[in-house]
Amino acid sequence: MSAALILDACLVLLVLAVAVWTIAARETFPAIAGFVSYGLLLAIVWVRLSSVDVALTEAAIGGGATGVLLLGAAARLTDRAGRRPAGIGLRIMAGALCLAITAALAFVILTLPDPAPTLAPQAVAGLPATGVGNPITAVLVAYRGIDTLLEKIVLLLAVIGVWCLTPDDSWGALPAPWGTARQDDAIVLLARLLAPVGVVVGVYIVWVGADDPGGAFQGGTILAAMWLLVMMAGLIAPLPATSRRLRRVLVAGPALFLAVAFAGFAMSGDFLSYPPAYAKWLIKLIEAALTLSIAAMVGVLVIGPAVRKR
């Protein structure tokens, strides 16, 4: 057993231990704290699996944005688990079922075909037609661009769904928790110092994403975090669901993507195809617009809807 494998084994055990804690902890808050560290540990797992792009996403979303969402909810909910958890019979049955599924999965994973099938050579071979150097970006925006386009619609529907949960009498009101947050000069200072740096980092991650790890989603999430930070500091007000400006930013990325996709019919014969001469620039343009929309979407999803006036 090599040293690297021992380290891998330690990491796996740690991840599993944190996962057990997250499920088993009695109180919700520590369980969610466990989940945040689970997200960060997974980011390391992704680096070990040679997926730096995924690691960036996982750190930004799994540990970051999802963690903020869950912690925010846990802080507000007053529910406690009952004295007696789910019935012992149910737990035993669920446990047996889950154990069986894990065992089946483990067996399948250990007996996957060797050599493994791979699309890597084809993905690399297609790169010149797209003009980008990062094959993951090529998959996301070119080969399987339709997934990315529909995924943006999924995000948009999630935003709509979250807004839909506004009580009728509060439609058009500001989302509460960020609007009324107590001003704290430490946070104000952090926002003033960090936000400009964060914006630069976010844009940088999108820019290099064409050729190196990074991309619209990772960069967009950082921008969203900066937006949330300056709102938390009270430096700018949040935008209500009725804000036309906000809606246009939300729609800009998907709309441009769709427009370029349809233009593909005229320019190079197929929906979502790029003429090779402009491919790189078109893709950068789409990524830039998507970044803005993603930042707005993630921000809105984390802030949540306006709550009932009291």
Next chain:
Amino acid sequence: MLQAGGSLLVLALMLPVIGILLIMSLDARHTGKIALALMPAGLAVALAIAARVWTTQAGLEYFIGGWAPPLGVALRADGISAVMLVTTSVVIGAAGLFARAEFRQPDNQPEARAPLMFWLLLLGIWAGLNAVFLGGDLFNLYVALEMLTFAAVPLVCLSGKAETLAAALRYLLFALLGSALYLLGAVLLFGAYGTLDIALLAARIAAQANMASPVWPLALWVALALMTVGLLAKTALFPLHLWLPPAHSGAPAAASAVLSALVVKASFFLIVRLWFGMLPGLTPWLGAQLLAALGAAAILFGSVLALRQARLKLLVAYSTVAQIGYLFFVFPLAANPAASTASAALAWTGGWMQLVSHALAKAAMFMAAGLIAETLGHDRIAGLGGVARVVPITVIAFALAGASLMGLPPSGGFVAKLLLLSAAVSQGLWFWAVVMLLGGLLAGGYLFRVLSPALGPLPAGWTPAARIPRDRQAVALVLALGAVLLGFAPLKSYDLLQFGRPAIAGAVTR
């Protein structure tokens, strides 16, 4: 197969998406108009696709961006996709007409929440459905399923009442569990076969099955089991139906119609794609019988619970639980290795007829139930007395839709059940036939419970809680008539369902 007809597929997928983007960026007073304007366009595209499938007698296929699978994503339309696309645009269009007055933005007032959300989510459901019916790639289909979930769940709690919020949350948790299991299965298939494209997977699985060595790879069966269970949770097949009745009965009537008529069918459609399309001729017989057994349990259990409901909308929702059960007879009857090709084809046609006629009938029924509840101000079955005198068209629509659900001749439901029944009898699977007959009787029972008081006298001193405009009643009536008239469709037209159909049962070399 050509790229040429493919632009139609792209259009079918993108029309609702364009609608969402337009509504989000334009002023609120255009909301309903944009959505309603897109609906005839969508119907035209769906009909054009069906016409192409009909004339070419084969499926349409389009490689997005010109990237062929396994690297790219394919859209495909065969006979059943075409039928589902047309059904979808009819039901969505009817729901739009039905909801037009209810979800109108108030004039000269600030934008209201519910109308804006309703139209956006309705278009979201439409986009998700079309993506499911056209998708040729397992991961693309995962995204499509999520579109459907994210649009359907907020519709359930559009009113914001506490009980609908709980129903929506339960629905969401079931749906998320379903998607996670589905995704896990897709991941395993990619690991084993190196592609997510259903047609390529079918070819590779078949090639492997013809080899001597490991014929039944575990990866395939684990993946199939995970995906099927996940999709069953979304289809609400017994015993995973718990979320359906509160969710479908709590939504606004137009939304319930779409949820019950179409959304649960999308995941059923995917199960068929997997069991027949991905495993041509390899459909596991025991698994197919198990699915049918669950379907039979759903019919009996759902019908009995429908019989016991005190509220009309819940009764209609439990009837959906029961009617979904019939669909699952397709698996043993169309994949029976012992059956003749003709018998298998009968069962196949019967299953899809059941799906389409139930879609029309159930949409009509939920609309009628919604209108009855509006007139009376409640939907307690005990208090339905004489409602037929107030909204006769609505009650006629309810009765016609009910006739199709029961399987009374000459309705579409009758033809569907007859085809399934005769396939079951000819294949010697008579116990499924008995369940079907029993289900029809029980359906008669629960519909009688509604219609009998509705046709009775009005209580003295009764005043309506709301006036119901004729055009809304007409929408329900037209849908119900559609379900009935489906029974008159010329036999030749059923061939559409067979075009591009994967080789099943009789064609298997065994």
Next chain:
Amino acid sequence: MTAEQLYGLCGAGLVGLGLFGLITAELPLRRIVAFNLLGGGAFVVFGVIARRGAAAGLGGDPVPQALIITGVVVGFAATALAVTLVRRLHEETGTTKFDQDELPPETVKLSDATLSGGNP
């Protein structure tokens, strides 16, 4: 045992744990957390499959890697919707618990149902 197999087993274990939590947890918020664990496990399995497909000078097959990114994003959107729903439910009712197996309250007895056809 190779590193890929090790992480593959890790993914399988996470799936089981997440599923267990999703089925047995009492509070909806905990179920949402469990759903995220489950999703994480599924993505790790996918990541292992990507890693096994390393070729053409890449550390892994870029197609599954890109799909994982899409999947993580969709999972986040699902979490956001679910959390908002839980918060609104809590705001309206003061609790987020709902009985999983409870049937809708107003049901009538079968014997009454068949008799109550007439107007009461």
Next chain:
Amino acid sequence: MSLLRDLFTVLMVSAGGFCFLAGTAGLLRFPDALTRLHALTKADNLGLGLIVLGLIAQAPGPLGALKLVAVWLLAQLAGATATQVLARAVRAEGRDSP
């Protein structure tokens, strides 16, 4: 030369790791919230600094080294603010003494 550089990195990173360990021990063992925060931040800032210092020796170029320093600075900033906010919250809730 390369050996010397590697040795430096190993020493620095190990020392940094030790600081983290000490900080965590403080987090677990100290009696109340404020002292725990104190232990954690002191040890972690130093620990991260040492690790970054050790890694700078391995950085591919001046730009890489600069990025590492930026990471350290950002972590300092975030850590300092978080501690400040936490400490205020503790005081506001009146839990600053055991």
